[in-house]
Amino acid sequence: MDDAQKHIMRSQVSGCYTTGVSNGNDIWQSDSVLPFFLPSFAAQVAFMLFANRFLYYFLRPFNQPPLVAEILTGFLLSPEILGTTKFFSDLVPLKMAITGDTISYVGLVYYVFLAGLDMNLETIISARKKAISIAVAGTIIPMVIGGAIYALFQSMLTASPEYLSHYNAPKAYLFWTLIFSVTGFPIVTQILADLKLLYTGLGRVALTAAMINDFINWIMFSLLIPFEHEEKVIYSLLSTTAFIFVCFVVIRPYLVELIVRKTKQNEWDNYQLFFVVMGAYVCATVTDLLGTHPVVGALVYGIMLPRGKFTNMLIEKTEDFGAVYLAPLFFATCGMRLQIFSVIKDQGLVLVVMVLFLSFIPKILSTVVATRFFGMPALDGVAIGLLMNTKGVLPLIMLNIAWDKQILSVESSSVMMVSVLLMTAAAPLIINAVYKPRKLYKLNKLRTVQNLKVEAELRVLACVHNPRHATGFINILEACNAIQMSSLRIFALQLVEITGTTISLLAAHINTQSCSEALTKSEEDLENITLTFNEYEERNENTRVETLAAVSTYSTIHQDIHTVAQEKQATIILLPFHKDSNIESVLVTTNKAFQNINQNVMRDAPCSVGIFVDRGLGSLFKVNLRILVLFIGGPDDREALALAWRMSKHASIQLSVVRLYLFGQAAEVDSSPQEESRGLLSTVLDCEKQRELDDEYVNTFRLKAMHSKDSTTYSDKAVHSREDITQVLNELDKVGFDLYILGQGTGRNSSVFSELMKWTDCPELGVIGDMVASNNFGSCSSLLVVQQYGFGGMVFENTTHSQNPGQGTKNDHDDDDSESGDVFVRVEQ
Template sequence: MRPHVSGCYETTVSNGNEIWQSESVLVFYLPNFAAQVAFTLFCNRGLYYLLRPFNQPRFVVEILVGLMVSPEILGRYKFFTNLIPLKSVITSETISYLGLVYYVFLAGLDMNLETIIKARKKATSIAVAGTIIPMVIGSAVYTLLQSMYTGPPESLSHYNTRKAYMFWTLIYSVTGFPTVTQIVTDLKLLYTGLGRVALTAAMMTGFFNWVMFAFLIPFALNEQVAIYSVLSTLLFVLVCFIVIRPCLVQLIVRKTNQNEWDNYQLFFVVMGAYICATVTDILGTHPVVGALVYGIMLPSGKFTDLLIDKTESFGVVYLAPLFFASCGVRLQIIDVIRSQGLVLVVLVVFLSCISKILSTVLATQFFGMPALDGVAIGILMNTKGILPLIMLNIAWDKQILSEESFSITLVSVILMTVVVPLIINAIYKPRKLYKQNKLRTIQNLKVEAELRVLACVHNPCHATGMINILEASNAIKLSPLRVFSLQLVEITETTTSLLAAHNNQQQSGSQAPSNSVQDLESITRIFKDYEEQNENASVETLSAVSTYSTIHKDIHNVAQEKQTTLILLPFHKQSSIQGVLETTNEAFKDINQNVMRDAPCSVGIFVDRGLGSLFKVNLRILMIFIGGPDDREALAFAWRMSKHRGIQLTVVRFYLLGETAEVDPLQQSESKGLLSTVLDWEKQKEFDDEYVSSFRLKAVNNEDSIHYSEKQVNSWEDIPEVLNELDKSGYDLYILGQGTGRNSLVLSDLVKWTDCPELGLIGDMVASNSFGSCSSLLVVQQYGFGGMVFENTTQHHSQVSANDDDNSSSDSETVYVKIE
């Protein structure tokens, strides 16, 4: 195969001093380096947003930027040759290695050794098979490549060595755990059985890959002293964990708990990664091994969040992209296709891609997993990351792999990662998930059935308020209550932030947890205390970590996988000391509206005005019934609550007369939701009358704690007057229907002027500070009528989840947080 081509260039020495035999840094190198960084960042950002709809990882974008300016594409033009002159490449690559070391340091922070040690057989088997089998197949593929090579015989013999086989096979055995996490999160599969198995297997495979890299690379760098390098590196790791780590953890925890960190001190912490990298480089191992070990050493928690927040831009945003881009610049795939033919390239790439899939399918068959899930996990395990690129750069610099092998391997790495989100999204594409569960409503829940509730919270304050709603739901032995408390956590763009929130933090009690972990621990205690006090209720605590713009898809997926009947959401306003509702985070409002659009079950929004301060359930509840499916669902929930001995329920039915009874012609003609046809006004009234009559016959006539009355409403002005009159009785909780399907022209017009359309017309009135009520509020939307339609918003669709409840319960050892 063709040898590497060396580039020569002239250098003008502007300083003739014998010490500084080079050009002035300020004249050439610094301005040129700044221009390269600016150009790379601009292209990265633009291409990232172009490919973002296809869920492409960031490192793929950064490699493509380098490919764009390679000599085969844009590098042939004078502008780009001036922007990236040959003599500046070494300078850029040298500085980019600073970003590379920091990038690997972050990968070390992501590593959770406890998860790896405690992994179950399924994930372990997939990881082992996904490491060994691809190495065997990769060796055969390299042999095939050598046999089909058309070129000088001397090149064939030069690159047909043990080192070449070792690098080739190692590269194809790698799985990029951070990249898998990003893809699974973007595709909203993180909280499915499939996603959890894939993440655990990817973490274990990544750990195996780094271990093999640390112990085998010395044999490629310097074979004569490789054994000494391996032994000394192993001794260095032992010293780090046995001697240095305990002292380092104690110091970090103490300073973090006392909030003593400043930028100057954090700089010294980061420099520890470069010190460790220097040590492993001296020992004969690659510098990134030291950075990885140092990252694993540091305690996860609040300190990790602080460190990433202060320093991530330094390496991840500015310097690491230069390393990825340099890999793309070296790609010469067009020349390879011309010299070796397209058939050889396609064949090698195809065989390289299927090795992980075959190994994963074989492993999953032993555990009875569906073949489609095995293929999907295998495709996810094909995802690459930073480690293959490091190996390829070593192989290029040491001339272990030829230009053809380097280019084909790099193309395989890129294609493997590019197609993963596309194929997984095609296999598990958004579709109508909920047709099979049309009766997932409280109204249609059987008397002896278990009530499953997904209680979504952002902080412990929300959890405290939810507890009283759950307690009032009357969990009994005949109809128990299953609660899934879901903490909603916003993430930044870095994978580390995601993993920091997901890693099991129940390690050393002296470690300072992050804010999200502190909240999760408090939420867990609140719900566990409730579970201990109620023998008919069980609680499972989870966390959803995503961007606020897409976190509603995670909520949908968890609700679908857990087969919940009701999703409880906190209102975006909280009550102040003066009893006034104040906005806590406007993003919470968007989350609630997004959830209500395509929820796979009924939804309730809880407006807490101090209900959580009550230690025992002793509530006076007012349910206002106007009509429609949401009101019937709200009445069904209130009916269930009324069976609790501490509840006094009052149901007031509003009869719409006069102008309020005029039917909205638009609603009557629209086709909405999963039922395909909209029930007309008269049919809705028949359903309302039938359900209310059943309630009065079975509940009101038999229980002294339940009261029923009726009010006539002739115009919209009558509504606030009646509400004010009712509020004088001082109820603790209002239960209302959101209002979908009422078909009243007046009510439909008034909803357009509400500040919080997710609460509906009546709910918005009661929740407004001008109304003056001190009562909490629960607004219910019934599942099955297509969800809410909000103005000036786009329709979102929930992502499909793997409908495998058994897998979800058996694979909870992963980064998917499940607090026992």
């Protein structure tokens, strides 16, 4: 048998299965189903899911998407790895291959249906030219270069001319080049979320471009598939086009109206949702009968359905069925077909490595070329190119078709499968190693209120969880907006906990503003938050507001807050306290996770941070606001005084500053082991140096502020012990201030405060802030606790806080005039 016959036979064997019927019957023309196929399939599913979960959690520290683990699971079970061992050959027998493939397509159809739900036609239509240019260039250029790579690869294969000519047909070039142009939009989203790049200019451009690219790829795939039949091509194209037209023009209006009405009335049950899900399989059957692929119908059906509350409910109830349990079987079967080691043995490692290396170039080159026209740095172009290189389910579907129909050879299919795997796996690794946004930021002492020039714009990142927080923040922001020559820029960031569904991850980036659709709770909150801040913007000429949303797990959402603060060049981050005031003015915990978020933000914040304890501050337009600053010393207290000084310029605000001088026991320096181990940091925060800075700033305040406004007062009080602190606080609270503005306490090396810190319930508020916020203290005043940027994050333990020098941020990208906000929610009513 010559080489050509071997190649063709291997291709035929890889695309066909021969099974013998040992116990035929009139109903099932195969072995009895229950004794063999059902137990074998259950064992196969259980093992694949276990192996997939194991690999997934093993690869999570490397930010690998689930697709990588799912393909590797199948590759491990391939004949080239473990498939030839007795255990695995018994686990996945050859005659189970067809059964597994068939059932996995059930999950594949649902997986593509979810991909359709992720796409938003309004976002694609309204996308700006930067994202469109990158997407179009990322489609056309890779196809052209991909064709050249395929021709080069075919010319270097060692095989007979008959074998090579069989795979030099136009169909082979079409499949190969289209795979090169594909970008997996859901995979890009997952990688950006894992790397915390969703809220950067690069992330927004990449996300929109990936969505457009993916949409174009699906259209091209729908047009390409009929050509594999070589017969009735025109019939398939015209009938599929007519089907899509009927779906969107005739069926969709009635379907949307029905779904929205039943959703608003809460009439859905599991029985009715079952019929909705079955619609995806009905559409898949129709497109299959029309000569295209079943997944085209599922994708069209997913795009048809309305977004919002119904979509989230549907995914929450049905996602495990297809996307978690059955779809991984399809990806695993793709991995099981890999014969890369055989290809390397026959064709040589050099050829395979060369093709794999060349496969990375087209997308990166096209993206760099496109981004250079818009003045983006080359590093950004490379990073976006790596993201656009990531593949999803579409290339695997095409490779399966090309494998089964013998459109691509074993060599081409195997090399392309490895290329898909490597490009998807390499993107997060390279970007995380090379493109780290924090390295683009440098120490900037102006990221504090104290060092902000009078005429400079004050940028505030107001983080809110619900509309109530937005209402409370309006009063603080109005007080900050007291200097006419200094504009106020507000970035209202809604914090949403991710629910684990695909669509919820995109809720913060895809702007669905159809008023007729039933919205989710987070979307309703976002609308109300947007309305609150926009109403405030309309009343103030020198104020600009931008409403955003961050969707992430609560354990990592602080990284998103840091990223947005860096991207927007915020001067201060405002955070809501984790307790809300009830009717009796008693603070009640709303969500303990909010406290963890606040503490995580303060650990490594790229600017100053303020935590607002709202006890019903009231409207600044109706009453005079009385503010008290309790100044003890340190950078945080200076920042608190600077913020209050800015507020004091408001016509309706009365400011009182009380400075506490520490004597005796209260002035003793903390000599605990934690303080002694600080080394260089102790020198930076030297008590004498801090006292000099405090005296200088307070004297400047007394000279300028008190002589310019009669509503500003200043007084001194002496403190000799911890009991004196409580006594002074009680005396001041009797005056009835509306708002306390306090420093968190960084830089105080007092043993008294170190001892008191051990007993605090809320260390993020500091010693004094924790006392004032305590329900036992009995105060009805609101509280704003400030931490100044530049003196490091904090370790929240039952001891004094340790500080590390903060890392400043100076973003190279200005967001004001950028065109990168295509998918990022920018709500304007």
